[in-house]
Each structure stands twice: as structure tokens, then as C-alpha cells.
Amino acid sequence: MSTSNRRRAPGLDGSTILLLVGLTLAVLVLGTVWAAVTWGSKLDGVNPELSGDPFELFFGVLRGKVAWPGSATWIAVAAAVVILALGILLWVAIARARSKRTRVDEAARFMGKGKDLASLSAKNARATAQRLGVDGWIGVTIGVTIVGRQKLYASAEDMIVMVAGPRVGKSTSYVIPAIVDAPGAVVTTSNKRDVVDATRDVRAANGSTVWVFDPQGIAREEPSWWWNPLSYVTDDTRAARLAAHFASSTMTGGASENSSYFNRAGESLLAGFLLAAALDGRPITQIFTWTTRPGEIEPVKILERHGFIGMADAVAGEVNGEPKRRDSVYGTAAQMVDCLKIGKIARWVTALTGDAADDPRPQFSPEAFVRSKDTLYSLSMEGQGSAGPLVTALTAITVEAAEELATTQRRGRLSVPMLGVLDEAANVCRWRNLPDLYSHYGSRGIVLMTILQSWSQGVEVWGREGMRKLWSASNVKVYGGGVAETEFLGELSQLVGDYDKHTSSTSVGRGQRSTSHQIHRERTLDVSELSGMPRGRAVVFASGAPATLIETVPWMRGPHAGPVRASIAAHDPANTAVAAAAVPVQERAQAWVEAGTATDGEQDD
Template sequence: MSSLDRKYTAGGGEVALLLTLLFALVGIPAILYVLASAGHALTPRTAPLPTGYWERSLGVVTGDLPWRTTEIVLAATLGLVAAALFVLWGITRHQKAQRNVKHDRAAPRMATVRDVAPFTQKQAKAKAARFGVDTPGVMLGKMVRGGHTLYASWEDTLLHIWGTRTGKTTSQAAPSIIEAPGPVIATSNKRDLSDLTRDIRAADGDVWVFDPQGVAGEKPTWWWNPLTYVTDSERAAEMANNFAAGSRDVGAKGDGHFDSAGKDLLAGLLLAAAVGGEPIERVHYWLTRSTDETPALLLDEHGWTKEADSVASTIHQPEKYRGSVYSTALQMAACLKNEKIAAWVNPLRPDDDRPQFDPQSFVHGKHTLYALSKEGAGTAGPLVTALTVATVTAAEEHAVTQRGGRLATPMLCVLDEAANVCRWMNLPNLYSHYGSRGIVVSTFLQSWSQGVDVWGESGMRKLFSTANVVTYGGNVKEEGYLKMLSELIGKYTYTSVSSSKQKDSGSTSRQDATDDIMSVADLSALPKGRAVMFGSGARAVLLRTIPIDHRPYAEASRASEEAHNRPTVDTVDHEPTAPAAEPVAPEPAGNRWAALVKE
């Protein structure tokens, strides 16, 4: 018997028997008393009614107060009303049973509304008001116990570990994007997130879709220069580190020495291209020519002498060693050789008039950036990570200039499929810091091991511990992780009753015991529509998630999804009226995706 069964089966028969006896001894005599009194009031008897309670209530049984037509009609009417109420109760119970699941039995043993008070709508709204924001925060769901809606505030960071087909996109990621009061950046490896939300977001700001691998079928009608982020050697090293992490298969092992040397070389070349005003594709060009001293000369010319010496030292190494370092760095920068990707991060020609994405301008408005990529060969993941880091860094720099050092209007960063398309290596170290800047980072993983593959065991534990809100949405089968969650949820105490009978005697013993509120098996089988939330300073709580179809903007979201899932009309069939096929740069204040995509 599982812990969920044991908690609510013990003592059920005894309670039912007790209620039946109580109704027989108290309820039936009371009903008979009322019927006798009401019948006499409607049609007075010739003899007065007995004044005693039992004489009047049991008179029909003893024959001292036989029922007349009046009492029979009243009894029949009362029976019909009771039957109708019973049917209504049965229908309501059936509907409730359809909404409820077995796991809901654990809710009474988990947090009360008082335990999670900081996450209730009232307190989240009060906190948002202090920041000048109308929206309470990121809605997480409704408590199964009590029905109160819970929110993550605009100074919280979130971590969601939900397996596949658990509704994380429709109940968490997409609604949070739609409801965000300020700028949003969202990463994903599928188009559903952008399809569900982009038209709604476009009503209040510009929408940019970075889609170098054609996940959503977007064309490169704008571009972004990754090297605008590389302003010093530290940022160059960070970008190289993220390139290294994003270019390899999960769990792949490399050579520690050559990995380090390759990242150093790549960082040097990125900095050289940045200070020299070169496009990022030049980095790949240099990596295929291991004796080209141009990057070292550019670094030295612009005052980066130590970095120049480092690059020059690698170039002057023996051919075998130099070749190993260059090939390692080349593998890290493999995404730069993809021609489809190149159009998104390089100017097409010297007079390229496509709009250029500027992270500093982006964070000042209610704009939206979707960064899409697929994992595997040819992935644009390193560039998705670089774009995410550049945008969030711009938000952080802008926050420093604001009152209190935080953004006046919070920014939401939804890292969906973070372990696949946005391997941000420094993320665990920054999580606790971003909340205080008004940058709400919401990271989605499919399992604990996914995070370990990217950040290592210690990094994943740091991410888990520093997140203000952690949710688990089910369909994870990792015993170690589920056991940790089970222990965090806690235990409950129950009384175990055992009886033994012998020929002439019997005995009953009672013993207190403890069990997990939700066992590993219970958590593994958590159904869709339920999530367990762990909030800072609060006990675990069971939530009923609210999908996008049950939110006020359901129709608008559905229309957005349908609009972007329609087949694209082939441009060959178009009238040849358009040199309009060439993208035209709009005014700086406006760059809506609808205005940019010209068929």
C-alpha cells in the first residue's frame, strides 16, 4: 500500500458505521418529530399532541400518533427533496472527483496558506506595488488545499524541473511571457512558445525572433553582432566558455589541457575581432589558418598586449601542438561555419540596411526576444546563449542606473530547454544576484541529470538552492532526485491498528508510525495538472496548474498560434511588385516583426 493510500483508508469503515448509528438514533426521531408537528400545524388533530419529545417523535411507531394523509404527503415531499439533494451531491462529487486525483490526498499534510503567505496574491501584489508594477508576479498555480493562487514575486528566481508532456509550456512558460509587465527574452528548441505568445506581446512592443536554424521558419530580416558584447578579455573568455559548452554533445569528455588552451585561443580571437571591427565569421576564418598572425597584431595594436602575446605564443608553438589547440577551438566555434547561421550574426554586405538588434535599447521597453535553436549537429546553441547573456547583461547594466539598483519594470528571462540550447555556464553563480536587480530568471529542465550534465553536481545543487521558487511537474524517474524531494516534502505520523483473535480472547494494539507524505513512487507518478512547489522559507505545497486555455487571454493565444502555423505562401506566386522583398530598416523607435517580414 502506498503512502497516499494508507493516509486515507485507515479508519474509513469505523467513521461510516459511527455516522450510520448517529443518524439512526438522532436523525430519524428528529425527522419524525418535525413531520408530526408540521402535520398538526397544517391540519390540527382532534386531540392535542404529546408534549414529550420521544412521545411525539415515536408516536407513529407505537401507534399512539398514527400518520394521516397530511403527514404522508409531507414525508413524500421531504423524501423527494432529499433525493434531489442526494443526486445533486452525487453529481457535484463526481465532477470534483474528475478534477481531483489520487495525489490530492497528500495536500492536507502539506503547507497551509499561512505557510506560503509570501507567495499568496495579496502579499505578491503588495510587493509588486512597491516596485510600481500592477501584475503580482509569475503565477504558479492554485493550492489544492484551499484554492489560493500562488505567485513568484518580481524579485524571485525560478527553477522548474518537469519531464516531457507535463504541460510546462502551456501552464508555466507561455503564460509567464504573456503576463510579464516588461521586456522578455525566451529560449526554446521548438516554435510553440513563440507561436502561443508573440501576437499578444506584439501589441505592446517590438518582437524579435532569432531563428538561425529555421525552427519557426523565420527569415534573417535583422541581425545581431555578438562581438558588441565583447568589450574586454573577461567577456571574451565568458563567450568562449559558453561556446565550448554549447558545441559539444551532452556528457562528452574532452582533453583538459587542450580544452583550456582552445578556450583561451578562442577568447583571444573573439577579442581581436571585436577590437578590430571585424565580423564574427572572421574568427572561424582565423581558426582555419593557424599561422595567420593578424589577430595577434590587432590585439597588440589596440593595447591588449597580454592577450596578443597569448595568441602569438600559440601560433609559434610546434605544428603538432598548435594544430591540436586550433582544432579544439575550431570545434568550439563550429556554429560559425554554418551559412544559414552566418546571415543572423554578420552583415550581408558593407551597406547592409537590415535592422541591427541592440540589447541596450531592447531592455528599455516592453519588447520580446525569442532565441530558438535545435540541439545536435549544426546547433546555434552557443549563439543563443551569447545573445541571452548579452541581453541580460544589458538589463543588469541598466538596473544599476535605476533607483535602488533594480529595473523599474522587471525583466523576465525564460530559459526553456536550458540544458539543450542555452548552456550558460555561469548561471548558478548569478542566480541569487539577478533577483535583486529585477531580472526574473525562470529556468526549465527536463530532469536533474540534465542540469548535472551542464553545470556539474555542485553547480546544479547551487542552482537548486539559490532559486527562490522550485517547482516539480512530474514525469521524472531519477530515484536520487525524487528521494531528495520526498525528504524535503516531509513525513507525517499515523496510527497503525492491528488485531488478533484467539479461541477464547482477542487483542487490539495501536502503534504510532511515520511515512513519507509523498513517496518516490508517488512523485514519479505525479499526474499532468499537478506540481509541487518549494518556496524559500516555506513548506512544500501541492498546486493545481492553470493552463493557458483557462486564462483570460486563451482566445488571443489560440489565434496567435493558428496564425503562425499556417502554411507559408511561396514567394514565386507573388506579383513581382516588390523590390519590397528587400528588408527596409524602420525608424529606430519601431521594429515590429510584422513590419519586418515581407513576403
């Protein structure tokens, strides 16, 4: 059932408009005559007992009872010129305002505005930041309301979900501004290099070390640092969590019962392999090797030797299982870690020399990262050879490290909020438990912004109920247009609500004129309008506030426009390719190895 904002939209018929125009002209003529005669009489010394009543004066001039001073002529002309100039300026201003309006802006009159949006106001966001002890940061900019031009913010304890189709300005209006404004550490995912190029130098200028995790070479980064996923695995619980992140890349919300069975078995086997490799100091690539050798008993022996008997029994059950079923479980586990067989990817998660202590490159530590103001960009693309499982694991483990740090700080939350921008979340960061954790992270000082291209993307990853849970757990929900899913848009249309439209009709008969008025309810924004939302417009749904229509604010109109442009120019692939061509490949590779402690943010592409 849809709601109604109970606001009426009265229409003006032709006779009413003519009446208003006539009244305006009458007032202008009356005022001009009064001013011309009054001031002219004083200048010319006539009409000593002039009435102050503009109507009496006006009709006195018409009847010849009041003399028309000579000076009144040029005063009237001057007044007419001023009125004409002001009229032209007003017309130009209205024309410009109308030129910026879109076909959906009229609906903003019947949506949330003013005090309705107090929870998203700058005042509220600033008060929240002060209450939490956050300095120099109000929150994530959401946009500017169409009615009232009020700037809206998600505060330091709000969680954000955005659903918007491709090429509607998600990066320019949300991802990039949020990253460059963030006060503390930033974790962001993407399948393109544009966000990295636009923000890395701006973040570095503010004292942030830049880490670009680029196993598929999307941004053409060299592995000048590395991360060992097995450093996270300290017990069987953490092994199961890491296995779940790898499994998420192959599971979907609509998996069949049979595939779910083998997925669960493969995930359990993978957890055992991860724990065994971590306990024995093996590289993570050993996991893929074990998945290709059904019947290999070595992982079982390692687990038994370190006292993890339950995990050893679980792995042994698969090792000694019925061959046909065992091969299916091993094949499922191998699919989950398929990316580890690719050498280009393996360089990012294994030591160069086989011994982590001898690797000259810095090793990424999630625990150290969350205590800094550093920036982590994790990049991957869908399809064959995707590094998505590693991106998911790195992102989730880093956020978990932030959560653990928060439990040791005042009020159980980070003193400086950490921002997580999960762009292309359904393709790049398929984090299975995200819907369950979303609202919890808001209370820990971890502000997450999850961006999807459609509602069905989220359903594919988390299932129908999981996607609804993620949507409901978000304090701020943004729809940015570009989606053609009628069921989802129909629900949004109901959430926006209806308005009472007031119409009138006039009829003339038998010498009498009668006007009838009708009120009927209409959707504020219907499905077609939501689907065809113009670029630069978005609908915002916030907890405790009615839906509102906003204008998005791209980084080009923000305070960091200059530095962002400079960063884009500095890292443009065409420019960096020319610079790189002047240095032999072997020399470039040797340079970052010899740098030892240099970070990726200090190297050129």
C-alpha cells in the same frame, strides 16, 4: 534523514462507517417526523400543546399519544424528496470531484497548505509587487493547491527552477502563461516553434516588438533583422565573457582534465580573436577563419596596435607555440565557433553588405531592448550545425544589459521586471555562470525561470556542484513529473517528508471485542509516485515553506486563452505555407530588405 510532518491519517473501519451511516439516517428520520408533525399540526389545527422536544414528539407519535395530522404525510413525502435530491446532488458532486483526483492527490493532505504557503500566496506576491513599485503584475503563476484550492505565485523577486520530463505540460502551464502575463521585456529560449506561435501576437497586441532569432530556421523566420555579437566586445574582459559563452557549448560538467586544459587554452585564444575582430571592425565570421589558420599573425598585430599588449602576448604564445599543441588548441577554438561557418546562421550575425552602416535591416541592441517591453525568442536545436553558442551569448548579453540598467534605477533594480524563460536550458542555452548569478538577478528585478528535462541534464552542463547551486539559489523549485532518476527522486521524496499513519485492527474472542491502534511512519510521496506523477500535477518547494502538491494551470484555462488560440492559428505552419506560396521567394526577400526599419514581429513567415 527524512523529516516528518507529524500528521496522522486515521482510518475508518467497517463498524465505524456503519455507525456513522446509522446515526445520519436516525437524524434524518427524527428531523423529518418532527417537521411533518409540527407543521402539519399547525395546518390542520390539531395537537395544540405539542412538545418542542423532537425525541418526545417522535416517541409520542409511535405510542399514539400525539395525533398524526393529515398534512404531515405530504410534508414528510416532500421532505423525503428534498433529502433524496440533495443526496443525489451530493453524490454527483463527490463523484465528479473524485473523477478529477489522481492517485497522488491523497498525499496533499500531509503536505503544505493554508498558512504554510503564505510566501507563495497572491496576497504576498501582490504586497511584494506594491513594495517594489510594480503595477499590474502579481508574479508568475505556479499552480493551484490540491487542498484548499489556493492559487500560488512566484513574486517579482523570486527565481524559479523547474525539472520535468518531456510532454508533461511545461509549455502549456508555465512557459506560455508566464510570457503573455509578463509586464516588461521578455527573453525566452526554446528548440521548438510552439511557444513563438502561441505568444507572439498576444505580446505584439500589448505594444511589444517581437524579435525571433532563428538561425536554424526552426520557425521558418527570415533574417529581417540582425545582431552583431562583436558590438558587445569593448575590452578584453568582455571578449573573455563572450568567448566563455561560445566555449560553454563544447564543455561539460564532467570534462576530463586533458580536455579541460585544451578547452581553457582554446577559450583564451578565442577571446583574443574576438577582441581583435571587434577592434578592427571585422565581421564575427572572421573568427572562424582565423581558427583555421594556425600561425596567422594578423590578430596579434591588431591587438598590439590598439594597446592590448597582454592579450596580444597570449595570442602570440599560441601562434608561435609547439606545432602539435598549437594545432590542438586551434582545433578546440574552431569547434567552439563552428556554427559561424554555416551561411544560413551567418546571415543573422553579419551585415548583408559587409558594412553595418549600409545594412537596411534593423540591428538588435540589448541595451535598447531592456528599456522596452519587447519580446526576444531565441531558437536553436542540438546536434550538428547548432546555433546554441549564439543563443547562449545573445541571452546572457541581454540579461547582462538588464543588470547594468538596473544599477542606474531606484533601489538598484528594474522598475519593470524583465522575465527570462530559459526553456530547454541544458540543450539550447548552456550558460556556464548561470548558477553563480541566479540569486543575484532576483535582487535586480530580473525574474528567471530555468526549465530542465532532468536533473542529469543540469549536471552535464554545470557539474554536480553547479547544479546543486542553481537548485539551492532558486526561491521556487517545481518538479513536474516524467523523470526516472532514482537518486534525484529519492532526495525529493526526503524533502517532501513522512507522515504518521494511524491504523487499527479489531479482534473478537471469548465474547469480547478489542481494538488495537498502531502508528507507523510512511513516505508522503515515494520514488515511484514521483516518477509516475500524473500530468497536471507538480510538487513545489519554496523557501521557508513545506513542499506542496499542486494542480498546474494551462493557458487554456487562463485569461488569454482566446488571443493565444488566435495567435496559434495565425502562425500555424500549414496556413502560413499556403499564404507564402502566393508570393515569389525573391519578392518576399526584397520586401523585408526594402522595409528597412520594419521589425520581425511585423513580418509574415
